[in-house]
Amino acid sequence: MNRAAKRSTLFANASDYLLFERTMESALAHHSMRILAYCLMPTHFHLLLWPENDGDVSRFIKWVTATHAKRWNVIHGSVGAGAVYQSRFRCVWVADEEHMLRAWRYIERNPLSADLVVRAEDWRWCSLWRRMRGPHPHPLCEGPVTLPDDWVEVLNAMTAPSASSRQRSLGSDPRTSTGVRPQD
Numbered sequence: 001m002n003r004a005a006k007r008s009t010l011f012a013n014a015s016d017y018l019l020f021e022r023t024m025e026s027a028l029a030h031h032s033m034r035i036l037a038y039c040l041m042p043t044h045f046h047l048l049l050w051p052e053n054d055g056d057v058s059r060f061i062k063w064v065t066a067t068h069a070k071r072w073n074v075i076h077g078s079v080g081a082g083a084v085y086q087s088r089f090r091c092v093w094v095a096d097e098e099h100m101l102r103a104w105r106y107i108e109r110n111p112l113s114a115d116l117v118v119r120a121e122d123w124r125w126c127s128l129w130r131r132m133r134g135p136h137p138h139p140l141c142e143g144p145v146t147l148p149d150d151w152v153e154v155l156n157a158m159t160a161p162s163a164s165s166r167q168r169s170l171g172s173d174p175r176t177s178t179g180v181r182p183q184d
Contacts (some may be wrong), residue, residue, distance in 0.1 A: 002065060004043035010072075011042050017125045019075065020045065023068040027138045028057040033060040034141040037103075039110045040125035046107040048100075048127075050143060061089045094136050097145045104147070109155045121157040127157065 011017045015040035017040050017071045023049075026053075033056055037048040051057050069084035110122035121128050127184070130138045148154060 001044060001046045002061075002085050002087075009042050010044065010084070011125070014124075015075070016072070019071055019180055021125070023071060024064055027060055027064045027067070028139055031060045032056060034098075034143075035127070035139050036141065036143040037107045037127040039107045039123070039127065041114065041116075042108060046106055046110060048094075048103055048143075050141070054116055057091060061091075065089065100143065100145055101147075101164070104143075105155060107175045112156065119152075121152055126182055129153070 011020065019023070020040055024038070028035075032052055034050040035047065036050055037046075039046045047061075049057055049060065051060075065085055072084050073079045073081070092103070094103055108126055108128040109120050111117050111126060112120040117123045120126075120177070121132055123129055127140055131140060
């Protein structure tokens with residue numbers, strides 16, 4: 001994740017959001033990356049990425065944020081006026097399937113948690129919206145876990161389902177995990 005510098009607004013209108021989505025899609029032509037989920041919020045963004053190699057996350061995010069910052073500054077007439085992002089991106093490594101589902105839920109539920117929408121699927125600038133009704137093809141890939149059939153309801157629920165109910169809905173043995181290895 002990363003956020004705007006000076007506690008400012010990063011995405012003020014549809015054009016700002018589209019600029020970031022297009023920049024993220026362009027990055028895929030330059031750097032190999034599997035995008036599982038994302039959410040663009042007025043002051044920040046979240047990405048859930050599944051890298052293939054060590055260093056992929058850093059290279060991908062560096063390209064996205066540097067390119068986006070240049071484009072954002074040109075469009076907003078603020079070239080030379082300072083940083084667009086507050087700092088280097090923040091990265092949290094996913095330890096196992098349960099952690100991945102919690103991160104995925106956090107990301108796609110973010111606009112609902114911030115009271116920007118009544119239901120999570122109504123936020124246009126999110127992977128959930130994109131998977132459900134966005135332009136196809138989209139840049140999202142299937143992850144190493146299958147989302148439950150009731151994923152939209154899971155996102156809209158006030159509390160997250162228990163680990164045992166998630167495991168049953170995923171059809172996997174709760175004693176095993178993918179053990180996604182930290183990279184970068």
